Amino acid sequence: MASLGFQSVGKRFGxxxxxxxxxxxxxxDGEFMVLVGPSGxxxxxxxxxxxxxxxxxxxxxxxxxxxxxxxxxxxxxxAMVFQNYALYPHMDVFENMAFGLGQRRVPKHVIxxxxxxxxxxxxxxPYIHKKPGSLSGGQRQRVAMGRAIVRDPQCFLxxxxxxxxxxxxxxxxxxxxxxxxxxxxxxTLYVTHDQVEAMTMGDRVAVLRPVSDESQSNLxxxxxxxxxxxxxxxxxxxxxxxxxxxxFMTVRPVRNGKALACEIIGTDMALPLTAEQLAxxxxxxxxxxxxxxxxxxxxxxxxxNPASGGxxxxxxxxEMTGAxxxxxxxxxxxxxxxxxxxxxxxxxxxxxxxxxxxxDRAHFFDPATGLALRx
Numbered sequence: 333m334a335s336l337g338f339q340s341v342g343k344r345f346g347x348x349x350x351x352x353x354x355x356x357x358x359x360x361d362g363e364f365m366v367l368v369g370p371s372g373x374x375x376x377x378x379x380x381x382x383x384x385x386x387x388x389x390x391x392x393x394x395x396x397x398x399x400x401x402x403x404x405x406x407x408x409x410x411a412m413v414f415q416n417y418a419l420y421p422h423m424d425v426f427e428n429m430a431f432g433l434g435q436r437r438v439p440k441h442v443i444x445x446x447x448x449x450x451x452x453x454x455x456x457x458p459y460i461h462k463k464p465g466s467l468s469g470g471q472r473q474r475v476a477m478g479r480a481i482v483r484d485p486q487c488f489l490x491x492x493x494x495x496x497x498x499x500x501x502x503x504x505x506x507x508x509x510x511x512x513x514x515x516x517x518x519x520t521l522y523v524t525h526d527q528v529e530a531m532t533m534g535d536r537v538a539v540l541r542p543v544s545d546e547s548q549s550n551l552x553x554x555x556x557x558x559x560x561x562x563x564x565x566x567x568x569x570x571x572x573x574x575x576x577x578x579x580f581m582t583v584r585p586v587r588n589g590k591a592l593a594c595e596i597i598g599t600d601m602a603l604p605l606t607a608e609q610l611a612x613x614x615x616x617x618x619x620x621x622x623x624x625x626x627x628x629x630x631x632x633x634x635x636x637n638p639a640s641g642g643x644x645x646x647x648x649x650x651e652m653t654g655a656x657x658x659x660x661x662x663x664x665x666x667x668x669x670x671x672x673x674x675x676x677x678x679x680x681x682x683x684x685x686x687x688x689x690x691x692d693r694a695h696f697f698d699p700a701t702g703l704a705l706r707x
Contacts, residue, residue, distance in 0.1 A: 334396030334409075334486040335361045336382060336519055341391035342546065343377055351377040354549035355391070357538055359487075362517045364510070366534035368527050369572070373540040374550045375523045376491060382521060383489050384408050395486055411480035415492040417472045419464040419479075425451070426460050429478045443482075450478040453515065470501045477509075481516065488513075488520040494529065506533055527573055531557040539569050567625065567702040570695060576630050576658065576670045582699070583626040585616045592616060593641065594626060598665030604641045609691050615705050616696070624705070627695035630658060633671040634688030642688040643669065647679050661685050 336359040343352040352374045359365040367375040380386040382393055384405035392401040400408045419428050426447055433443045451457045454474045464472050473493060480488055493509075494502045510533055513520055524530055530537045538554040553565045564570035570578050583594040583603070592610055593602040603626075610616060634642070645663040657675040662668050671687055679685055696705040 334519060335359060335394075336365075336487050336521060337394040337397075338378065338382070339392050339394070341378065341381065341393070342389045343374070343381065343386060344389045350543055350546065352381070352388075352550055353543045353546045355540075355551050356549075357551060357554060359519055359521055362519055364513045364520045364522065364533065364535045366522045366524060366530040366537045367540060368524055368530035368537055369540035369550075370542070371525065372542045374542070375525075375540050378540070378550075379489050379491055379521060379523045382408075382487070383410055383412055409486045410489055411483045411485040411487075413473075413476050413480050413488065413490045413493045415495045417464070417476045417496075419472060419475055421464055424461045424463050425456055425467075425475050425478075428464070428475055429482055432479060432483055446482040446484075447478070450481040453481070453512070454478050468501075469497045470505055473497065473505060474508075477512065486519065488518050488522075490520065490522045492524055493522075494524075495526075502529070509533065528575055531561070531573070537573075539572060541568050541572075563704070563706075564695070565704055567627075567697050570627050570697070570704070574629060576672075578627045578629050578695070579667075579669045581626045581628070581665075581667055581669075582623055584623050585620045587620055592620075594624075596626075596643070596663070596665065597623065598667075599663055601643055601663070602641055603689050603691060603694075605691050612692075612707060613696065613705075614707055619705075623699055625697040625699050627697060628669075628689055629693065630670045630672040632690045632693040633673070634690055635671065635673050635685075636677055642686060644684065644686045645669065647681055647683045647685050649681055650678055652678070659685060661687075 338355050338357045341352055341355040344350050355378060367378060369375050377386055381388055384403060388401060392399055395408060429447045429450060430443045451460055454477060456474055456478060459467060459471060494505050497505060506529060534557060536554055536556055537560055539552045540550040541552055543550050553560060553569045560573050564573060582597040584597060586593055586595050591604060593604040595602045643663050645661040648660045648662055651658045652675060657673050657678045659671050659673050659679060698705055
């Protein structure tokens, strides 16, 4: 096992496309780190640079404290797992898992021991002599994992390995991969575009976004999933992490006697704050009369409404997901809002909706910089 580090990493392709800029990231020894972000944010390029499949324009990559920037893929002691499995169709499970060891001239008895041990770990022994064509997608992905495991690498690099599986199997394989990582303790860098996958699997999650010039950094925030969700550092992270996404409104703090409320721009609605809530957000005093961005997650609405003030609008559509339900409604400024609602109280489509906001769970952002505002 070993740590995996990226120091001031940058990558510009030959056609001028800037893929990576100013990325500083450390994957700790034995950690399961997930890279997540929209298409074009550089997550796969960063993974490939760790594997030695991309040549960096600037910066360096280290594994176990050793600079590997100029080393080829075969000299980095890493193992990759791809989304398309990359199995040899004419070889059975044993042969696929053993192939890399055979190429390295590992003794046959050692190969047998390593492959069978990995097959037992992955519940593949019943299929050890079957060919990939007769296996399910989940079984084939486990074979690809087994081929990586037998190498005893310092790091696993996984490039969207579950994207070709159906929804039910993806959930199952998420749990299996996490359990496997806990048993093996191998440093893992995992790429996905699915933020639910990222949040459920990562010890920490690194959120990346596309960049337009080299003064910017792709890396927006790297933290444990709960911290990302509850304390996003900027509007991008707040809007990307969470499903359904956080709602955003432009508000203006105003003083009404001793009380303070946030007027919602474009409406006659206001969200009052208690003295306790204001004490937790002293920056609001200095923002009176100035526009801010208010962020409210779907589960931070109060309905039926037990509080004064709030939002009102017309229900556009509703969604029932089982334990939860969601109402999508439009307020007077044309802003569309998503609220999670107890299914027992789900309003009908077209109904007038009055709903409160739990201001204890509200987020505020500077509209000029996009940065989160905190005490």
